[in-house]
Amino acid sequence: MQAAVFYGPNNISVQSAPFLQDRAALKVNACAVCGYDVRVFRKGHRKVSPPVILGHEVCGQITENVNMNSGTIQADTRVALCPIIPCLDCPYCHSSQYNMCTNLKEVGSTVNGGFAEYVGIPEQTIKIGGLVRVPDNLSDEEASLLEPLACCLNGLCQLGPFAEPRPAVIIGDGPVGLLHLQLFKNLVGAGAAVVGKVQSRMQKARSIGADAVFEYSENVASDILDFTGKAGAGTIVIATSSPSVFDLAGKIAGKNSKISLFAGMPNEQKFSIDANWLHYNQVTIVGAFSSLPPTLEEAAKIAEEGIVDLSQIVTHRYSLTEVEKAIQTTETCSGLRGVINKFPSLGKERLC
Numbered sequence: 001m002q003a004a005v006f007y008g009p010n011n012i013s014v015q016s017a018p019f020l021q022d023r024a025a026l027k028v029n030a031c032a033v034c035g036y037d038v039r040v041f042r043k044g045h046r047k048v049s050p051p052v053i054l055g056h057e058v059c060g061q062i063t064e065n066v067n068m069n070s071g072t073i074q075a076d077t078r079v080a081l082c083p084i085i086p087c088l089d090c091p092y093c094h095s096s097q098y099n100m101c102t103n104l105k106e107v108g109s110t111v112n113g114g115f116a117e118y119v120g121i122p123e124q125t126i127k128i129g130g131l132v133r134v135p136d137n138l139s140d141e142e143a144s145l146l147e148p149l150a151c152c153l154n155g156l157c158q159l160g161p162f163a164e165p166r167p168a169v170i171i172g173d174g175p176v177g178l179l180h181l182q183l184f185k186n187l188v189g190a191g192a193a194v195v196g197k198v199q200s201r202m203q204k205a206r207s208i209g210a211d212a213v214f215e216y217s218e219n220v221a222s223d224i225l226d227f228t229g230k231a232g233a234g235t236i237v238i239a240t241s242s243p244s245v246f247d248l249a250g251k252i253a254g255k256n257s258k259i260s261l262f263a264g265m266p267n268e269q270k271f272s273i274d275a276n277w278l279h280y281n282q283v284t285i286v287g288a289f290s291s292l293p294p295t296l297e298e299a300a301k302i303a304e305e306g307i308v309d310l311s312q313i314v315t316h317r318y319s320l321t322e323v324e325k326a327i328q329t330t331e332t333c334s335g336l337r338g339v340i341n342k343f344p345s346l347g348k349e350r351l352c
Contacts, residue, residue, distance in 0.1 A: 002343060003116030004323040007050045009043055014321050017053070017116065024121045026060030026081060029140035030341040031114030032314075033057075034148070035174070035241070036264070038331045040109075047109050055115035055340070056083035056108030059134060059143035066121070068129050080146040080300065081114075082130035082293045083107035085122045098128050099154075099290040106290075115323060117343045129293040135304035141317065141339045142303065142310035145175070147291070149308060150299040152179045155262050155288035156188070157295070159235060166234030167191030167211060169224060169252060173201035175313050175337045176262065177239040178208065182308045185209045190235070193227055195220060195248070198333045208312055221251035232257055239263055246271040258284045313337050319344055 003017040019025070037054045039045065048054075058081040066073045073079065086093045087103035098104075107113045111122065121131065134143040156162075168184045170177045173196025184192040186209075193212040194205040202213045212227050214220050225232065232254020238245055241263045249259050250273075277283070291299075302308050315335030318326040319342040326338045 001117040002320060003053050003112075004055075004320055005051050006041065006048070006054050010041065012041060012054075012323060012327075014323060019116075019118050019120075023123070024066050024126065025063045025118045026058065026079065026121060027063055027118055028058060028060045028114050028116060028343070029078065030059045030144040030339050031055040031057060032141075032144040032148070032337050032339045033326045033330045035330060037108075038327055041327050042331075045109070047106070049110070052109075053112040053114075053116050053119075054108050055113035055119075056081075056106060057144045057147045058083070058107070058114035058119060059140045059146070060114070060119065062121075062131070063118070066126060066131060068126055068131065070129055073131055073133065078134040078140070078143065079131045080134055080143050080296060081107065081119070081121070082125060082128070082132070082150075082291070082296050083109075083113070083147065084128075084130070084290055084292075085111065085124050086128060088124055088127065096292070099292055115320065115340060117320075130296075132293065132296045132300050135300055138300075138303055138310065141314045141341055144339055145179075145310045145313055145337060146296060146299045146303060148176060149179055149303065149310065150291035150296040151288070152176060152183055152262075153295050153299055153302075154291040155180070155237065155260050156183060158286045158288045159258050159260055162188050162190060162235075166228055166231055166254065167193060168235040168237065169193050169195065169228075169233040170237045170239055171195045171216075171245045171248060172237075172239030172263065173198055173205055174239065174333065177237070178205060178313060178336065179308065180237050180239055180262075181205060181210055182208060182312075184235075186307045187302065193224065195224070201333070201336065204312065204336070208309070216248075221248055224252045228252070228254065234258070236260070237262055241265055243271070250277070253281070253283055255281045256283075257281070258286065261285065261287050314339055317341050
């Protein structure tokens with residue numbers, strides 16, 4: 001098969017790669033490029049041991065019948081892939097908290113992923129029901145975004161029930177921020193504002209229903225507090241890896257506010273919290289990482305019903321031979337999500 005093999009920081013090569021056909025696999029139809037892929041490409045990651053094939057937001061067709069606890073998925077069925085590979089033997093796995101597995105592996109990180117013609121389906125992923133049928137009304141490119149949508153749904157679950165009348169504020173105008181926006185507006189039924197930096201993305205936030213959009217600046221907290229009637233945001237989602245947003249989140253949080261730390265941060269990043277502020281204002285801070293197969297199923301249902309419009313998030317499409325261009329587009333915040341959806345013959349196009 002052809003694949004984009006990652007050899008180390010700033011070193012990726014589209015080449016012929018062996019594929020072991022001793023297990024079920026997906027023929028990749030589309031694989032979206034995540035910010036995590038960009039960070040690994042530029043700096044590597046402690047979980048990633050090159051050479052490896054990146055890419056974990058995958059839609060593909062099963063190459064053979066796959067038996068799962070919920071029944072058999074027939075060959076050629078389009079599915080979205082839950083990329084977690086749990087050990088099935090630790091305390092978290094025993095309580096079905098597979099994304100918290102103490103020995104967790106992941107497709108496109110610790111094992112080969114979707115920047116390739118085919119991706120193997122780990123046995124553990126099948127055992128936990130990690131293949132979800134793609135609704136007929138979703139394109140392959142839209143279906144590749146079911147995985148990040150599931151992660152956003154997991155983030156909402158960590159926040160708990162929403163009886164909060166105050167609006168949510170989403171810090172970050174990228175794909176994940178705009179998925180959260182649609183969820184708050186169309187699923188939770190809450191008011192929501194977006195804080196961003198990129199004009200095209202901020203305009204997109206307006207077009208898909210944001211009640212307010214703020215351009216990030218040193219003084220933006222005052223404008224946000226005015227938007228909330230001085231009460232502060234009921235929920236704050238940190239959907240950007242910029243460390244400076246911790247300070248902003250603290251300034252705009254009101255009493256009983258909940259803050260979701262959704263985005264990963266640089267390893268060296270630390271932040272301090274005023275314990276009395278946290279205590280007396282009853283502020284809750286939660287983390288959110290990855291998702292579970294049932295959440296991926298819920299993401300497929302939500303997208304099928306049009307509660308979230310994934311077509312609003314897909315802005316660029318690439319051939320596998322353009323993988324570095326796809327990474328650069330993500331890195332420079334050009335558009336929203338770029339998706340690799342073409343796998344031409346290696347002999348017909350110049351390799352990266």
